Amino acid sequence: MAIDLKTLNHSQLNELISKAQVRQNELRKEKVGKLREKIHAMIKAEGYTFDDIFGGKTAAAGKRRSGGVVAPKYKNPANPEQTWSGRGKRPRWFNEALKAGKSEKSLLI
Known part of the structure; x- marks a missing residue:
């Protein structure tokens, strides 16, 4: 053709x-x-x-794992109900505590 x-x-x-x-x-x-x-x-x-x-459908290449719940690592001394895992952006209370002279170690749970 x-x-x-x-x-x-x-x-x-x-x-x-x-x-x-x-x-x-x-x-x-x-x-x-x-x-x-x-x-x-x-x-x-x-x-x-x-x-x-x-490896089945859940192990498809290139897919991100869904994040599970991470145990809290730090707590707010002024309000123990406020916690932070240490991942992601720092919460305001954490930054304020550091500015007030606290150390990261003193905020550990």
């Missing part, structure tokens, strides 16, 4: 390019599907599951 590109006008070239890109994406999806089937067949032939090999 030879197409003489010199005979096509601008809109015809754009249409040809868009059709070619669509077809290219279709071919890529077909190839990925076949590869996926081969990988699943190999895993099954060895007696494993996909999750055994690749």
